Amino acid sequence: MSNYGNQVQLKVYQTMHNPDPERLPVVYEEWEERARHVLEDGPYYYVAGGAGGEKTMSSNLRAFDRWNIVPKMLRNVEDRDLTVDLFGTTYSSPLMVAPIGVQSIIHPDGDIASAKAAAAMNVPFITSSASSAPLEEIAKVMGDAPRWFQLYWNKDPEVTASFLRRAEASGYSAVVVTLDTPMMAWREYDLKNVYLPFLLGEGLGNYFTDPAFCSKLESSPQEDPTSAIMHWTQTFGNPGLTWEDISFLKEHTNLPILLKGILHPEDAKLALHYGVDGIIVSNHGGRQVDGAIGALEALPHICDIVQGEIPVLMDSGIRRGADVVKALALGAKAVLVGRPCMYGLAVAGERGVREVLQNMLADTDLTLALSGEKAIREVDRTNVMKAEDD
Numbered sequence: 001m002s003n004y005g006n007q008v009q010l011k012v013y014q015t016m017h018n019p020d021p022e023r024l025p026v027v028y029e030e031w032e033e034r035a036r037h038v039l040e041d042g043p044y045y046y047v048a049g050g051a052g053g054e055k056t057m058s059s060n061l062r063a064f065d066r067w068n069i070v071p072k073m074l075r076n077v078e079d080r081d082l083t084v085d086l087f088g089t090t091y092s093s094p095l096m097v098a099p100i101g102v103q104s105i106i107h108p109d110g111d112i113a114s115a116k117a118a119a120a121m122n123v124p125f126i127t128s129s130a131s132s133a134p135l136e137e138i139a140k141v142m143g144d145a146p147r148w149f150q151l152y153w154n155k156d157p158e159v160t161a162s163f164l165r166r167a168e169a170s171g172y173s174a175v176v177v178t179l180d181t182p183m184m185a186w187r188e189y190d191l192k193n194v195y196l197p198f199l200l201g202e203g204l205g206n207y208f209t210d211p212a213f214c215s216k217l218e219s220s221p222q223e224d225p226t227s228a229i230m231h232w233t234q235t236f237g238n239p240g241l242t243w244e245d246i247s248f249l250k251e252h253t254n255l256p257i258l259l260k261g262i263l264h265p266e267d268a269k270l271a272l273h274y275g276v277d278g279i280i281v282s283n284h285g286g287r288q289v290d291g292a293i294g295a296l297e298a299l300p301h302i303c304d305i306v307q308g309e310i311p312v313l314m315d316s317g318i319r320r321g322a323d324v325v326k327a328l329a330l331g332a333k334a335v336l337v338g339r340p341c342m343y344g345l346a347v348a349g350e351r352g353v354r355e356v357l358q359n360m361l362a363d364t365d366l367t368l369a370l371s372g373e374k375a376i377r378e379v380d381r382t383n384v385m386k387a388e389d390d
């Protein structure tokens with residue numbers, strides 16, 4: 001039980017007579033603006049940009065405007081409970097840090113800094129297959145803090161199996177399999193800037209330390225990085241996969257398996273049929289199919305199919321506490337936060353990510369209370385209405 005949001009507000013206002021010269025932004029748009037100033041064009045647009053004309057990036061944000069919270073009064077919201085239960089574990093809030101690759105292009109401390117921040121805030125951190133530091137090093141700095149592993153299903157089944165083994169051995173407690181990126185989409189800014197971080201060897205920490213990956217090389221990645229990078233580009237994505245292949249993952253891990261990138265109701269049926277443990281409704285932050293449905297728009301349709309049989313999570317467009325509450329009201333059990341954390345990382349490293357998470361948690365807590373609910377798990381469709389002029 002907590003009043004976390006009130007405490008954070010108080011802490012801020014107490015600095016009134018003693019302003020902090022290192023004060024970090026509160027407003028989401030300011031984080032993005034500050035990140036724009038500290039990052040070069042290549043990395044900034046890599047992070048902030050989307051696929052094609054960025055229609056889906058806009059749809060993600062617009063989808064939140066199409067739903068309104070309808071606050072309820074006089075319901076004793078003095079002490080709130082932000083916890084959520086997933087796969088037999090109780091997590092302290094419905095927030096998670098989305099898997100984001102190549103964080104070394106954003107800050108020299110990269111995912112080590114963001115993982116430490118997540119651990120400090122007790123927000124689960126999802127390590128990307130394309131993390132800059134190897135997954136073991138990230139696990140080490142996190143101690144006992146909650147962490148999941150995101151799998152990019154490699155063309156080489158031995159590498160895929162090896163990643164799963166390594167994640168399990170390093171204390172990751174679930175596997176997020178990203179299905180929407182068997183190849184990179186047409187990303188206009190990256191093409192314009194001629195910027196692809198992997199070709200510079202960024203984001204390959206897990207591959208270059210992997211025995212299965214390295215066994216296929218003629219010389220080590222340290223001796224011949226160019227060949228290792230070329231081998232990575234040829235094996236990273238696996239567009240030949242089908243639903244039947246899900247059994248391979250189940251054979252190679254005992255961890256709960258979540259499919260990330262589900263948008264189509266038919267795919268939700270297939271996910272149930274093939275017996276996965278969870279779904280993440282996501283369009284990869286608008287970075288893959290330009291013109292794809294907004295993630296929040298897809299969410300209720302997926303939840304209608306799933307009927308609570310397995311947990312449904314979502315990401316793509318979460319920027320503030322109200323977004324979190326709307327996603328939960330439409331059926332998500334938890335949400336992943338992507339770019340906001342990365343702007344925090346760009347601006348102030350570990351401290352920046354901590355601040356972004358702290359603010360989003362506080363905003364979520366206050367929005368929950370003011371909406372008339374004292375428990376995250378009690379938020380449901382009665383808390384929202386579709387905008388009338390839609």
Ligand SMILES: Cc1cc2nc3c(=O)[nH]c(=O)nc-3n(C[C@H](O)[C@H](O)[C@H](O)COP(=O)(O)O)c2cc1C
Nearest residue numbers: 047098099100101128178284285315316317338339
């Ligand atoms: C720079 C960047 C790198 C990403 N890398 C990965 C990745 O390695 N694996 C993955 O599953 N998703 C990746 N994503 C997608 C995020 O996990 C998440 O779906 C998306 O950022 C959510 O949308 P938001 O940024 O609007 O919050 C990446 C996103 C960004 C912005």
Ligand SMILES: O=C(O)C(=O)c1ccccc1
Nearest residue numbers: 100101102130181203287
């Ligand atoms: O850039 C991305 O969206 C992404 O998912 C990715 C894929 C491979 C390596 C790093 C990031």
